[in-house]
Amino acid sequence: MNKEVRVRFAPSPTGALHLGGVRTALFNYLFARKHGGKFILRIEDTDQTRFVPGAEDYIIRSLEWIGLDIDESDIKGGEYGPYKQSNRKHLYTQYAEQLVKDGFAYYAFDTPDELEQMRKKLEAEKASIQCYGPATRMTMKNQLTFGDEQTKLMLQSGAPYVIRFKMPESEKLVLKDIIRGEINADTSILDDKVLYKSDGMPTYHLANIVDDHLMKISHVIRGEEWLPSLPLHYLLYRAFGWTDTMPEFAHLPLILKPDGKGKLSKRDGDRLGFPVFPLHWEDPKSGEVSKGYEEYGYFPEAFLNMMALLGWNPGNTTQEIFTKEELCNLFTLEHVNKAGSKFDPEKNKWFNKQYMLVLPNEELAKYFIEGAKADGIEVSMEKATKICGLVKDRCNFTHDLWKESTYFFIAPTEYDQVNKKKFWKEETPELMKKCVEFMKGIADFSAKNLEDTISAWIQENQLSFGKVLNPMRLLLCGACKGPHIFDILEDLGKEESIKRIETGIEKI
């Protein structure tokens, strides 16, 4: 890479940052780090009607949680600021006017109603052209039809206006995308997009090109939904005379619903029970609350790892667990897939588990103690560490650690009906009574000794392991789950174990 790499993540503060946005940010970040470049955060808030309070802060906190440190932004500073478009408003007017002056754009005065009518008319005719483009612009109310004189008069009189890009009549364009190769476009079916709105704000298209140019952005890495706008954007660079410094483009494939059709949405998360936002989010308008990956108990490292591998793969490896540093070294846009990927919440959990399992038991114990405390139970570090070692294999999240082992501390009050039906037979109560009497005589209640003596007892009495140990587990834990039963007995201790079995025989 011969030029300095400068990439930006440019979200609109219209709500929580969703998974698509997270991944776009991540790929930009990885690309910047790989090439020793800059990762810039720019807030695109040119649509005042969609502004959501708190959204910008949410985006920043999310990036922080994931671990994507920003090099330039309004908070971080930088020599190309301000980094929020509403604070750059004054800049865009001159560029829009320059385009008009050079004949690449024009003033238009059509009302929203008139535009709507035109759209309906074309739809009724089943016309395959855009509402406002090379084919129709001469039938509309604009500088081209009114003439420069009248246009000037109308502007002076304060008539509301927009500035539209004048799409070339008929030009075949072949554009380059790093991920997709060549992209074809025909300007004759494109439309004269609004660049400058009647409220004095630029649209995305104008602001984006002006800012990318001014901020010396080298690579535009964004979602596939922008691919149809690429011809317009290229034409804008050309109209401004900036083609020699134009950034390279890479359009990322979209993240799709785990099932069914279409783009992943917040609803899918609610419906299928997985988070679609990094952090907890409460929509200030609807009051709707969404749990985030953080709340669900995901490690940010696991989340980042999983997101990086969605639509990208380093190639020629079967490795799936990567540190952020490894990803920074390995990342290339050429290895980004072209097709959209369906999101798999199950694999998510697997990633999290991998990250949890490498932590030492002492570390896991902290989460365990926290969970216990929430239920009003004090647990020593030593005991928590031991139990974590016993149960961690069957957990996906750190909060499962406590949830999966409450029976170590709380005697069961209910018994799993399915297990009961399976293991609690007519002769079982007698058997349990006999067994508990035997256990009362065992002095050494260590797992090892319990296994030896109880196994011997089972054999002496010509019983089977299943007939004895399954019901005992049911009485001890309330269900047939958990680690090795002799480990449970040892941990519970002689007194508690016997008590649980005896009361269980009556209660079940």
Place this chain on the structure above:
RNA sequence: GGUCCUUUCGUCUAACGGUUAGGACGCAAGAUUUUCAUUCUUGUAAUACGGGUUCGAUUCCCGUAGGGACUACCA
């Protein structure tokens, strides 16, 4: 409808003209007549279809069919 993009196991993907098409998630079976969401082992399952180009196509080209995006004074 129009335009553009896209297409390898159910899912995420590897293989950038020559592989018994590999891995992971999931699922299933066994180890396990002591449970289990663990572990290990094994298994399941894919190049959308039709034409080319080539000694040889998952890979290159063209159609067809699926999928996706866009089609706002939203980004």
